[in-house]
Amino acid sequence: MIRFLLRRFVTMLVTLLIISALVFLIIKLPPGDFLSNQIAELRAQGEADAVAKAEFLIKQYGLDKPAWEQYLVWLGVMPGQNGFSGLLQGDWGWSFEYDRPVFEVVGDALWLTLLVNIAVVIFIHLVSIPIAIYSATRQYSVGDYIATFIGYLGLATPSFLLALILLYYSNRWFGISIGGLFDARFAGQPWSWAKFQSLLAHLIVPTLVIGLAGTAAMIRRMRANLLDELGKQYYVTAKAKGLPPGRALLKYPFRMSLNPFIADIGNLLPHLVSGSVLVSLVLSLPTVGPILLSALKSQDQFLAGFILMFVAILTVFGMLVSDLLLAWLDPRIRMGGGR
Amino acid sequence: MRYRGVTGSHPEEFMEKPLLSIRDLAVDFETETGRFRAVDGLSFDIPKGKTVALVGESGSGKSVTAQAILQILSKKAHIAAGTITFNDPERADSIEIAALTPDSTDMRALRGGRISMIFQEPMTSLSPLHTIGDQISEALVIHQQVSQEEALERTKEVLARVGFPDPRRALRTYPFELSGGLRQRAMIAMALITRPALLIADEPTTALDVTTQAQILDLIKELQAETGMSVLLITHDLGVVANVADEVVVMYRGRVMESGPREVIFRHAQHPYLQALMRAVPRFAMAENERLTPIREVKSATLETAHKPERTEPKGPILKAENLTKCFTLRSGWFSGRIRKIHAVNGVSLALPVGKTLGLVGESGCGKTTVSKMIMRAMEPDTGQVLFDDGTGPRNVHELEGDALKDYRRSVQFIFQDPFSSLNPRMTVYEILTEPLIIHGIGDSDMRYHRAKELLDMVGLDRRALRRYPHSFSGGQRQRLGIARALALEPRVLICDEPVSALDVSVQAQVLNLLKDLQAALDLSYLFVSHNLAVVDYIADTIAVMCRGYIVEQAPKTSLFRNPVHPYTQALLAAVPDPDIDRPLDFAKLRADRFSHPDQWPEPFRLQEGEAGVMKEIEPGHQIRLGQLSVKEAA
Numbered sequence: 022m023i024r025f026l027l028r029r030f031v032t033m034l035v036t037l038l039i040i041s042a043l044v045f046l047i048i049k050l051p052p053g054d055f056l057s058n059q060i061a062e063l064r065a066q067g068e069a070d071a072v073a074k075a076e077f078l079i080k081q082y083g084l085d086k087p088a089w090e091q092y093l094v095w096l097g098v099m100p101g102q103n104g105f106s107g108l109l110q111g112d113w114g115w116s117f118e119y120d121r122p123v124f125e126v127v128g129d130a131l132w133l134t135l136l137v138n139i140a141v142v143i144f145i146h147l148v149s150i151p152i153a154i155y156s157a158t159r160q161y162s163v164g165d166y167i168a169t170f171i172g173y174l175g176l177a178t179p180s181f182l183l184a185l186i187l188l189y190y191s192n193r194w195f196g197i198s199i200g201g202l203f204d205a206r207f208a209g210q211p212w213s214w215a216k217f218q219s220l221l222a223h224l225i226v227p228t229l230v231i232g233l234a235g236t237a238a239m240i241r242r243m244r245a246n247l248l249d250e251l252g253k254q255y256y257v258t259a260k261a262k263g264l265p266p267g268r269a270l271l272k273y274p275f276r277m278s279l280n281p282f283i284a285d286i287g288n289l290l291p292h293l294v295s296g297s298v299l300v301s302l303v304l305s306l307p308t309v310g311p312i313l314l315s316a317l318k319s320q321d322q323f324l325a326g327f328i329l330m331f332v333a334i335l336t337v338f339g340m341l342v343s344d345l346l347l348a349w350l351d352p353r354i355r356m357g358g359g360r
Numbered sequence: 361m362r363y364r365g366v367t368g369s370h371p372e373e374f375m376e377k378p379l380l381s382i383r384d385l386a387v388d389f390e391t392e393t394g395r396f397r398a399v400d401g402l403s404f405d406i407p408k409g410k411t412v413a414l415v416g417e418s419g420s421g422k423s424v425t426a427q428a429i430l431q432i433l434s435k436k437a438h439i440a441a442g443t444i445t446f447n448d449p450e451r452a453d454s455i456e457i458a459a460l461t462p463d464s465t466d467m468r469a470l471r472g473g474r475i476s477m478i479f480q481e482p483m484t485s486l487s488p489l490h491t492i493g494d495q496i497s498e499a500l501v502i503h504q505q506v507s508q509e510e511a512l513e514r515t516k517e518v519l520a521r522v523g524f525p526d527p528r529r530a531l532r533t534y535p536f537e538l539s540g541g542l543r544q545r546a547m548i549a550m551a552l553i554t555r556p557a558l559l560i561a562d563e564p565t566t567a568l569d570v571t572t573q574a575q576i577l578d579l580i581k582e583l584q585a586e587t588g589m590s591v592l593l594i595t596h597d598l599g600v601v602a603n604v605a606d607e608v609v610v611m612y613r614g615r616v617m618e619s620g621p622r623e624v625i626f627r628h629a630q631h632p633y634l635q636a637l638m639r640a641v642p643r644f645a646m647a648e649n650e651r652l653t654p655i656r657e658v659k660s661a662t663l664e665t666a667h668k669p670e671r672t673e674p675k676g677p678i679l680k681a682e683n684l685t686k687c688f689t690l691r692s693g694w695f696s697g698r699i700r701k702i703h704a705v706n707g708v709s710l711a712l713p714v715g716k717t718l719g720l721v722g723e724s725g726c727g728k729t730t731v732s733k734m735i736m737r738a739m740e741p742d743t744g745q746v747l748f749d750d751g752t753g754p755r756n757v758h759e760l761e762g763d764a765l766k767d768y769r770r771s772v773q774f775i776f777q778d779p780f781s782s783l784n785p786r787m788t789v790y791e792i793l794t795e796p797l798i799i800h801g802i803g804d805s806d807m808r809y810h811r812a813k814e815l816l817d818m819v820g821l822d823r824r825a826l827r828r829y830p831h832s833f834s835g836g837q838r839q840r841l842g843i844a845r846a847l848a849l850e851p852r853v854l855i856c857d858e859p860v861s862a863l864d865v866s867v868q869a870q871v872l873n874l875l876k877d878l879q880a881a882l883d884l885s886y887l888f889v890s891h892n893l894a895v896v897d898y899i900a901d902t903i904a905v906m907c908r909g910y911i912v913e914q915a916p917k918t919s920l921f922r923n924p925v926h927p928y929t930q931a932l933l934a935a936v937p938d939p940d941i942d943r944p945l946d947f948a949k950l951r952a953d954r955f956s957h958p959d960q961w962p963e964p965f966r967l968q969e970g971e972a973g974v975m976k977e978i979e980p981g982h983q984i985r986l987g988q989l990s991v992k993e994a995a
Contacts, residue, residue: 253484254479254481254484254485255484255485255486255487255488257432257479257485258477258479258485258486258487258547258550259487260432260471261430261432261471261472261476261477262471262472262476262498262499262502262550263468263469263470263471263472263473263499263502263503264468264472264498264502265463265468266463272490273487273489273490276487276489277487277488277489350489351488351489352488352489352491352534352536353488353489353534353536356534356536356537
C-alpha cells in the first residue's frame with residue numbers, strides 16, 4: 022500500500038512538472054507579453070510615468086530574460102529578483118491586469134467557483150440517480166420515455182441560452198435580478214447571515230442552469246449501466262434469496278453500476294473549476310472561468326499559469342482519489358493482480 | 361400425460377402428499393414476434409425427500425419451470441395457466457404458488473426461505489463486491505429473526521458443513537478468490553442456511569470439472585440425507601441423472617415427454633425422444649467404430665465426393681512438440697508487489713501423426729490451452745520447440761518467417777470453444793468464410809463465392825445461409841460455421857479447443873460426427889483439447905492426460921481406458937458420470953481430494969515441488985510419468 026502510494030506520488034509529480042512546462046510554453050507561444058503590449062500602448066499615449074512603472078515590473082519579473090529562465094523562476098527552482106520565489110515557495114506571482122498579487126485576484130473566486138460547482142454536482146446526482154433507477158427498472162414504460170425525452174431536451178438546450186431566458190423572465194415576472202452570486206449591496210462587505218442567505222438564493226438559478234445539461238447525460242449513462250447490471254445472474258440470485266426488490270436493487274446492481282462514476286471523479290474535479298465559463302459570463306458569476314478567459318486573452322501570464330496549474334493539480338489529485346476509492350469499494354481491484 | 365388428482369378420495373390418496381405438485385402449468389413469453397409458450401401443460405410431482413431430475417435440451421423449458429416455481433421469471437414472461445401447489449411440511453395448509461404475486465410478502469418468505477435455488481455459473485451468481493459471509497448470512501437474516509452475530513455464527517457452521525477448510529476466513533473472502541468448486545459450495549451454503557424444504561439446482565455442475573462435479577453431487581446427496589429436503593435437479597447430462605435422481609422427467613419444447621422412476625426410465629425408455637437422447641451421449645462402453653446418433657442428423661452434401669487435396673504427406677508425425685515449458689509470473693495484488701511464478705506447462709512432448717486425432721485431456725488450469733497456444737505460435741515457449749512437417753521435413757515453428765510462416769498459418773487452423781463469441785456478429789456468413797481466403801490472397805471473388813458455398817455444403821448447412829448473420833443460427837450451427845471457416849484454407853491440422861463443451865448433448869453428437877467425417881474425407885489431423893473424457897474417448901486415437909502442466913499418462917485410446925495406470929487418470933475416469941445406472945459413481949473414492957496434487961500421489965508417481973520426473977513406457981505406446989525417487993531406486 023505504502024509502496025503503491027509512493028509510486029503514485031512520484032508519477033504525479035513528474036506529470037505535474039511536464040504539465041507546468043507545457044502550460045508555460047503555450048502561454049508564451051504568442052509573441053510579446055502583457056507588459057510589452059501595455060508599454061507599446063502607453064508610449065503611443067506618451068505617459069512616461071506609467072512606462073517607467075511597467076519597465077520596473079519587467080525587470081522585477083524578469084520578462085526580459087529568455088523564456089526558459091522565466092519558467093524556472095516561476096517554478097521556483099532558479100533565483101529571480103527576490104531570490105527563490107515561485108510556485109514551490111507558495112508565491113503565485115503578480116497579475117499585471119489587475120495590478121494585484123494573483124492570490125488576491127483568484128482567492129475569493131476560487132472558493133465561490135468550488136461552491137457553485139459542488140452545488141451543481143450534488144444537484145445532478147440527486148436528480149439523475151432516482152430518475153435513472155426509475156427508468157432502468159421500468160424500461161420502455163411511459164415514465165421511461167418521458168424521462169428520456171426531458172433528458173434529451175436538457176442535453177440539447179445550450180446552457181447559456183437557458184440562462185439568458187431565465188434572466189429575462191425572472192426580471193420581468195418577479196422583478197428580481199438573478200445575476201451574480203449575491204445582491205449588489207453585499208459586494209465587498211464582510212460575511213454576514215444576510216449575505217449568506219443572499220448567496221443561497223442566488224445559487225439556485227446557476228445550479229439549475231449548469232446542472233440540467235449534466236443531469237441529462239448522467240441519467241442516460243446511469244440507466245445504461247444499470248440495465249447492463251440488471252441482466253446479471255447475481256441479481257437473480259439476490260431475488261431468489263427472497264430480498265425485497267428495493268433492497269436487492271440497491272445492494273447489488275446499483276452498487277455495481279456506480280464504478281464508472283467513481284472512475285469519473287478525476288475528470289469531475291477540474292471541470293468544477295474551468296467548466297461553465299459561458300454561463301458564468303452570462304449570469305456574471307464571480308467565478309474563476311471568466312477570469313481565466315480574460316487572463317489568457319491579455320497574456321496575463323502568471324494569473325493564467327496559476328489557474329491552469331491549479332486545474333492540473335486537481336486533475337491529477339482527482340485521479341488518485343478515484344483510484345483509491347475504486348480500490349476501497351471494489352475488492353476485485355483491491356486484490357486483483359496487475360493483469 | 362395426465363396425473364391423477366392429489367385430493368381425490370381413492371385410498372392411495374391417504375399417502376403422503378408430494379412436497380410440490382405442478383399441474384397443467386403454462387408459461388408465456390411476450391416477444392416482438394408475438395406470444396410464445398415456453399412451458400405448455402406441464403404436470404409433475406416432487407415427493408418429499410426425493411430427487412427429481414428435469415432433463416432436456418436447452419430451450420426445452422426446464423429453467424423456465426424452475427423460475428416459475430420461485431416466481432422469478434423475467435419481465436417478459438408470466439404464468440398463463442395451471443397450479444403449483446407447495447405442501448410445506450412445517451405448515452398444515454398448502455400454498456398455491458401460482459396464485460401469489462411475485463413481489464408479495466408470502467412469496468418472498470418462500471423464496472430463499474422454504475424453496476432455495478442454486479445456479480449454473482457460480483462465478484456470476486455471486487456478487488463480486490460482497491464477501492461470501494455477507495451474502496450467505498443475508499439469506500438467514502431475511503428469513504429468520506436472528507442477530508448479526510448469530511447469523512455469522514450459523515454461516516460459519518454451514519460453510520464448514522459444505523466443506524470450506526477454514527470457515528472463519530471464508531466469511532471474509534470474495535467470490536473471485538475461490539475456485540469454481542468452492543464457489544459452488546458457497547452457493548449451496550447460501551441456499552441451505554435457511555433449511556429449505558426444496559432445493560432447485562439449475563445445472564449445478566455443468567460449469568465444473570468432472571472431479572469437482574462428482575464432489576458437488578456427493579455433497580448435495582449427503583445434505584439431502586441429513587435434512588430430508590427434496591431436490592429438483594435441472595440438467596441435460598444423463599450421466600448426472602443416472603447417478604443422483606430418484607425420478608426423472610424428460611421435457612421437450614415445454615412438454616413432458618416421459619416421466620417415471622429412474623430405473624424405469626433408463627431400462628425401458630419408451631418415448632422416441634428419450635431413446636434418441638440416450639443414443640446421442642458418448643459412453644465409455646461404446647464398441648469400436650460405433651457411431652453416435654444425433655437427435656437431428658445433419659447430412660453433409662458433398663463430403664462423399666470430396667477429394668483429399670493433392671499434397672506430399674510427411675513420413676513422420678505432422679506436428680511434434682518437444683519438451684515445451686512455459687512459466688507465468690503473477691503479481692499477487694496491487695499493493696504488495698510480491699511476485700509468484702507459475703509453471704503452466706512443464707516439459708510437454710506430443711506427437712500428432714497424419715490423419716489421426718490426439719486428445720489432450722485435463723481439468724481447467726492444467727495447461728492444455730497454453731500448449732495449444734504455443735503450437736499455434738500465439739505464444740513463445742520458454743524452452744522446447746514445436747516441429748511441423750509439411751512433407752519436406754520437420755521445421756521449428758517458432759523460427760519460421762515470411763512465406764514459410766504464412767504457409768504454416770494456412771496449414772494449422774483453430775476451432776474455438778464458444779461459438780457465440782468466436783464469430784464476428786457484424787459479418788455475414790459469406791464474409792466470415794471468405795475472410796481467410798482474402799487474407800491469404802487466394803482466388804478471385806467468383807472462386808471465393810464457390811468455395812464458400814462448397815464449405816457450407818461440407819458442414820451440412822444450407823447454401824442460402826451465405827447472406828445471413830451469425831446471430832440467426834443456433835449454437836450447433838454456429839460451431840459448424842466455425843469449422844467451415846477453419847476449413848477454408850484447406851489446412852492439414854485442426855486444433856480444436858473444447859469444440860463441443862458449450863453445446864447441448866444432442867448437438868454435440870452432430871458436431872463430433874461431422875469432425876470424424878471431415879477427417880476421413882480430407883485426411884485432417886486433429887489436436888483435440890477437452891476436459892470431457894467420454895468425448896475424447898469417442899473421437900481420439902491417442903490420448904494424453906495433463907495435470908498441473910505435466911503430461912502424466914499418454915496411451916492409445918484402447919489401452920488408456922482398459923488399463924489406466926496413473927492415479928490421476930484413474931480419478932478422472934472414476935469421476936465421469938456414466939449414463940448407465942449399472943455403473944454408478946464411486947463417491948467415497950472421490951471424496952479424498954488428493955489426486956490433483958503431484959506431491960500427494962502415491963509412490964512411484966509422487967513428484968516433489970519443482971521435480972519433472974520421467975516418462976516410462978509400460979507397454980507399446982503407453983507412457984506414464986514417474987517420480988525421480990522411484991527411478992533412482994530402480995537403477
